[in-house]
Amino acid sequence: MSNILETAINDAVEMVREAGELLLQSMDDKKVITKNGTANFVTEIDLKVQEILFGKLINLLPDSNIIAEETADNNFALGKYTWILDPVDGTTNLMYGYKCSAIALGLVVEGVPYAGIVYNPFLNEMYTAKKGQGAFINGNPIGVTSNESLSSSLLAFGTSPYDRGKADETFRITKNVFGKCRDIRRSGSAALDICNVAAGRTDGYFEMELQPWDYAGASIILKEAGGRITDWQGKDLTYILKSPAIATNGLIHEELIEAMK
Numbered sequence: 001m002s003n004i005l006e007t008a009i010n011d012a013v014e015m016v017r018e019a020g021e022l023l024l025q026s027m028d029d030k031k032v033i034t035k036n037g038t039a040n041f042v043t044e045i046d047l048k049v050q051e052i053l054f055g056k057l058i059n060l061l062p063d064s065n066i067i068a069e070e071t072a073d074n075n076f077a078l079g080k081y082t083w084i085l086d087p088v089d090g091t092t093n094l095m096y097g098y099k100c101s102a103i104a105l106g107l108v109v110e111g112v113p114y115a116g117i118v119y120n121p122f123l124n125e126m127y128t129a130k131k132g133q134g135a136f137i138n139g140n141p142i143g144v145t146s147n148e149s150l151s152s153s154l155l156a157f158g159t160s161p162y163d164r165g166k167a168d169e170t171f172r173i174t175k176n177v178f179g180k181c182r183d184i185r186r187s188g189s190a191a192l193d194i195c196n197v198a199a200g201r202t203d204g205y206f207e208m209e210l211q212p213w214d215y216a217g218a219s220i221i222l223k224e225a226g227g228r229i230t231d232w233q234g235k236d237l238t239y240i241l242k243s244p245a246i247a248t249n250g251l252i253h254e255e256l257i258e259a260m261k
């Protein structure tokens with residue numbers, strides 16, 4: 001990895017850590033602005049974190065572009081260096097003081113997923129990964145579980161809350177899977193769901209519709225932790241398109257895809 005890239009990623013980690021303070025402070029003052037669609041919100045914190053990080057990240061790498069959730073007119077294209085930012089993943093949790101939200105950031109270099117940074121300030125857990133260098137929480141190495149069967153798996157799922165048309169299918173699939181696994185969780189943060197698989201805290205996770213900012217940073221962390229993330233056909237995610245996602249320790253991946261049918 002070139003020095004400029006290494007330095008930029010390390011600097012980005014510190015920027016994300018600093019911005020995490022805003023999520024903690026928001027516990028006292030959570031102003032809500034409604035976005036389009038059922039249960040789809042954006043708060044002042046989402047906008048503030050994005051504004052701060054946007055300004056800083058763009059200066060870290062020359063010729064970089066940023067795809068970010070709260071940008072109205074994203075150009076969904078991968079350039080030389082593309083940052084993919086979710087300023088708050090788990091906005092509804094933030095509004096309720098549920099303390100399960102993260103800042104999620106991915107870096108794709110010339111089309112190759114390169115670095116992931118996901119910070120949960122409520123647990124002071126900074127997940128980081130650089131291509132070929134493993135995955136970490138607060139600098140300590142993490143890895144996926146070695147569990148090989150769905151019947152002994154703890155899973156998580158997402159409800160794709162902004163597209164209620166998908167609810168019937170989501171709950172049909174979840175019911176199928178629930179009958180074949182140990183138990184299922186629903187956290188309200190897709191990035192943390194994927195990072196939980198990376199950290200070996202769950203064996204797998206699935207959701208019918210994720211946006212690139214939901215999965216970009218966390219999926220790089222998962223891969224570096226030894227896991228696997230694909231769409232529901234087993235294909236790689238694109239980092240520019242919305243997609244269904246299955247994230248697992250790798251070992252239960254095919255069995256989970258089968259069980260979802």
Ligand code: IPD
Binds near residue numbers: 088091158188191210
């Ligand atoms: C949402 C959360 C949620 C997931 C949704 C995401 P947001 O992101 O990750 O857990 O179910 O699909 O859109 O809107 O809080 O950034």
Ligand code: CA
Binds near residue numbers: 041069091
């Ligand atoms: Ca959102």
Ligand code: CA
Binds near residue numbers: 088089190213214
């Ligand atoms: Ca999100």
Ligand code: CA
Binds near residue numbers: 046069087088091
């Ligand atoms: Ca968000």
